[in-house]
Amino acid sequence: MADGDALLELAVSIAREAGEMLLAKRPARPEVLATKSSPTDVVTVLDRAAEELIRTRVRQARPYDAILGEEGGETPGLSGPSGEGGVRWVVDPIDGTVNFLYGLPDWAVSIGVEVDGEIVAGVVHNVPRAEIFTAVRGGGAWLAGERLRCNTGVPLSRALVATGFGYGAERRRVQAEVLADVVPVVRDIRRGGSCAIDLCSVAAGRVDAYYERGANYWDWAAAGLVAAEAGARIAGLNGKPANPELTLSAAPGLFEELHDLLAPLDPERG
Ligand code: IPD
Ligand code: CA
Ligand code: CA
Ligand code: CA
Structure with a gap:
C-alpha cells in the first residue's frame, strides 16, 4: 500500500528515532570522517550512522521500496529499481552537517517519500529545536499541530531571502556572483546552513523566499513538499522543476520577481 498518510507516519517515526540517536551520540566536538566533493564537503560518522539506521527501518517495514540517500546512494527495492508500487525513499540523514559539526542549532533529518516519481509525503525534523515539519500531498503543511502558510504579497524589495552555498x-564563485545581484534589491539575506530547514522556513513565514544554485534532490525532496503545501511555488528556472541548477521557492508574485532576477543564470539562455 502506498497511502500518503501511512507513508508519512512511518517517515516521522523513523526521523524521530534517527534524531534521538543523533542527539544521544553527538559528541561535544564531532569529527570530520572524510571529505567528499571538495575539502569543505564533509561527512561525519553520524551522517553515515543515521542513514544506516533510516535504511534499516525502511527495509524492515517496507522491504520492496527503493531508497536514495545522500551517503549511500541509490538502492533498488527487492522487486526492482523503482520499488514495488513505485515507492522510493529520499533521505538526507543530516541536512546541515556543518551546523552539526559546530553545534549550531539548525540541522535536520529529512525524509521524502516518492510514489511513481512524485513526492507524496515528507518530514523535516529539526532535531536541536525539536521541530517536526510534515506534509502529505494535498493535505497541507504542518508544524506542532498548526497548519503552515507562507507569506504572501511581499514585494522583492521587502523580502527576507534565504540562500545556501554548495x-x-x-560553484561558490558563481553563487557569490548571483548573490551580488540579489543583496542590493532585497530586505536581507539569511544563510541558515540547511536547505531543508530554509524551505520549511518559507512554509512557516520565517523567511519570504529561498533560492540556491547547486542544491541536490535529497536536500529539498521532503521540504519542497512542505513549502508547496504551505502555498509556496517551488521550481527551477524557465518552467523547469526544481533542479541542482536552481531551486527557488516563494509565494506566487515574489517567486516571479526573484525568478526574473535569477533567470539570466540559466545556462540554456547562452
Ligand atoms: C547542505 C545544506 C546547505 C546547502 C548545501 C547542502 P548537507 O547539505 O543543505 O544549506 O547550502 O547545498 O549540500 O551537506 O549539510 O547535507
Ligand atoms: Ca553533505
Ligand atoms: Ca543536505
Ligand atoms: Ca546531508
Missing part, C-alpha cells in the same frame, strides 16, 4: 570553489 560545496566547491568554482
